[in-house]
Amino acid sequence: EVQLVESGGGLVQPGGSLRLSCAASGFTFSSYALSWVRQAPGKGLEWVSSISGAGGSTYYADSVKGRFTISRDNSENTLYLQMNSLRAEDTAVYYCAKGARGIITPFDYWGQGTLVTVSS
């Protein structure tokens, strides 16, 4: 059974940093692209970042480019999102999501999400 479990969310002040983790199990981790998708309170879904299976290719939404860094540890089956220079508009539930059939999207499995709140 595929499982994705996010952690690392919390309350952070504007300008601060946070690192999210996503522990994966139930599939061959290094064979699949993974992504972060966020959802602001009461709002829709927004793609944030993706990384290829081997980790050599990374992609970012313009809204986070230069501030967020996606990475993965294929020996630990874990995905990360380093978030720096956080802004109030980054407040959201952050989901990690697995790409289906070896491509980035669609997202066939999702974690339960971790809430990031940026506020003073």
Added chain:
Amino acid sequence: EIVLTQSPATLSLSPGERATLSCGASQSISSFLAWYQQKPGQAPRLLIYDASNRATGVPARFSGSGSGTDFTLTISSLEPEDFAVYYCQQRGNWPPTFGQGTRLEIK
């Protein structure tokens, strides 16, 4: 960036009725469209990929159609558990984008 516009914003129907949800793309995305269902407090769930292919474990009452710029998700006979928010998402043009969602509520 491709803009996806979903309609209606809210759809009020009764169990047993047929639901038709629409998703329009600002330019052609071939058949590279997916549909997700999200219930309150839960993560999204993939229902349909590449416009018309049901994901694993998705009941046959869910079907998708369309290509180019116009897409439809149909639920043939609504079950109580189908009342949720539905999002479309495209991968035909980078970056991937989502529609704003259609809320399917019980009438």
